[in-house]
Amino acid sequence: MRAVVTGGAGFLGSHLSQTLVERGDEVVAVDNFCTGSPANVGHLHDSGRFTLLEQDLTAGLDVDGPVDLVLHFASPASPVDYLRMPIETLRVGSVGTGHALDLARDKGARFVLASTSEVYGDPQVHPQREDYWGHVNPVGPRGVYDEAKRYAEALTLAYRGSHGVDTGIVRIFNTFGPRMRPNDGRAIPNFVRQALAGEPVTVAGDGLQTRSICYVDDLVAGILAMASTGHPGPVNIGNPHEISMVDLAGWIVKLANSGSAVTHIERPVDDPTVRRPDTTLARELLGWEPKIQIEDGLRRTIGWFRDHAAAEPVLSPE
Ligand code: NAD
Numbered sequence: 001m002r003a004v005v006t007g008g009a010g011f012l013g014s015h016l017s018q019t020l021v022e023r024g025d026e027v028v029a030v031d032n033f034c035t036g037s038p039a040n041v042g043h044l045h046d047s048g049r050f051t052l053l054e055q056d057l058t059a060g061l062d063v064d065g066p067v068d069l070v071l072h073f074a075s076p077a078s079p080v081d082y083l084r085m086p087i088e089t090l091r092v093g094s095v096g097t098g099h100a101l102d103l104a105r106d107k108g109a110r111f112v113l114a115s116t117s118e119v120y121g122d123p124q125v126h127p128q129r130e131d132y133w134g135h136v137n138p139v140g141p142r143g144v145y146d147e148a149k150r151y152a153e154a155l156t157l158a159y160r161g162s163h164g165v166d167t168g169i170v171r172i173f174n175t176f177g178p179r180m181r182p183n184d185g186r187a188i189p190n191f192v193r194q195a196l197a198g199e200p201v202t203v204a205g206d207g208l209q210t211r212s213i214c215y216v217d218d219l220v221a222g223i224l225a226m227a228s229t230g231h232p233g234p235v236n237i238g239n240p241h242e243i244s245m246v247d248l249a250g251w252i253v254k255l256a257n258s259g260s261a262v263t264h265i266e267r268p269v270d271d272p273t274v275r276r277p278d279t280t281l282a283r284e285l286l287g288w289e290p291k292i293q294i295e296d297g298l299r300r301t302i303g304w305f306r307d308h309a310a311a312e313p314v315l316s317p318e
C-alpha cells in the first residue's frame with residue numbers, strides 16, 4: 001500500500017508514518033514544518049519506503065504515482081500554535097482539506113480526516129458520543145480551530161456524497177507521547193518539561209477541568225483500524241481515562257521524581273471544562289480499545305523528554 005500522510009512530520013503524523021513504514025507500506029509525508037520537523041521522521045529514510053515532501057497544503061498537494069490512502073493530519077493542533085496562526089489554521093482546515101480530498105478523489109484513495117474532540121467545544125453532554133452536535137463558540141479564540149475542523153468534517157462528507165470518495169472521519173481526543181514539542185504549550189509537554197527542569201508546573205485555573213488522555217501507540221492503532229474499513233464515521237478515538245489537570249500535574253511530578261511545586265496560571269478563554277470520549281462505536285465498529293496504561297505511557301513520555309528535549313524557546317499557554 002502507498003499512503004500519503006499530510007502533517008507527516010508532526011507528532012501524530014510521524015508516528016503514523018513510522019507504523020506504516022514498519023509494516024511494509026510506502027509513505028509519502030507532506031509537511032510545511034510550521035509546527036513539525038524533518039527530525040521527527042529522519043529515522044525513516046533508511047527504509048527506502050519513505051519520502052518527505054515540503055509543501056504547504058493551502059497552496060496545493062502534488063504527489064506523483066498511485067496512492068491508496070490519504071491520512072489528512074496537517075493542522076496546528078496545540079492551542080498555543082493555533083492562536084498564533086489563526087488564519088493559517090482556518091486555511092489548512094478548509095482549503096488544505098479540499099486539496100487533500102481532491103488528491104484522494106483523483107487517485108481513488110481512501111481518505112481519513114483527523115478531526116478532534118474540539119468539535120464538541122465545551123460540551124454540555126458527558127461523555128461525548130458521536131451523535132452529540134457540540135457547544136462551540138465560533139467567535140471565541142478557539143473558534144479558528146474548532147470551526148476549521150467542523151468545516152473539514154462537512155467538506156469530507158460532501159466529497160463522499162458528491163464525488164464518491166471513500167472517506168472516514170476520526171475525532172481524536174487528547175493524545176500524548178514522544179515527539180511532542182516540549183514548548184508546544186499543551187498540558188502534558190509543559191508539565192513534563194517543567195517537572196524535569198524542577199520548575200513549577202503551571203496548572204490553569206483551579207485545575208479541576210478534565211481531559212481524557214490517550215497514549216500515541218493506541219491512537220495510531222485506532223486510526224489505522226479506521227483506515228482499513230470503508231466506514232464514514234465520525235468515530236471517537238481516545239482513551240476514556242479522565243483526569244483533572246491538577247491531578248495530572250501531580251502525577252507527572254511524582255513519576256519524574258521531581259520536587260516541582262504547582263503554580264496556578266490564568267485559565268484560557270473558552271477552555272473546555274470536561275472531556276471524555278464514549279468509545280462504544282470504536283469498540284463495536286473497529287474492535288479497537290486503548291491497551292496502554294496511562295502511567296506506562298507517561299513513564300515512556302517522560303523518559304523520551306529526558307533523553308531528547310533540547311532547549312527550545314518556551315511559549316506561554318495563553
Ligand atoms: P503537530 O502540530 O505536531 O502536527 C501537525 C503537522 O501539520 C505539523 O508537522 C505541521 O508542520 C503540519 N502542517 C500544518 N499546517 C500545514 C500546511 N498548511 N501544510 C503542510 N503541513 C502543515 O500536531 P499533532 O498533535 O500531530 O496533530 C496532528 C493532527 O491531529 C491535527 O490535524 C490535529 O488537529 C489532530 N488532532 C490531534 C490531537 C492530539 O491530541 N495530538 C487531538 C485531536 C486532533
Ligand code: UDP
Nearest residue numbers: 079185186187190202203204209245271317
Ligand atoms: N493547561 C494547564 N497548564 C498548561 C497548559 C495547559 O493547566 O501549562 C490546561 C489547559 O488550560 C486545559 C488542559 O490543560 O484545561 C489541556 O490543555 P491542552 O492545551 O493540553 O489541550 P486542549 O485544551 O486542546 O484539550
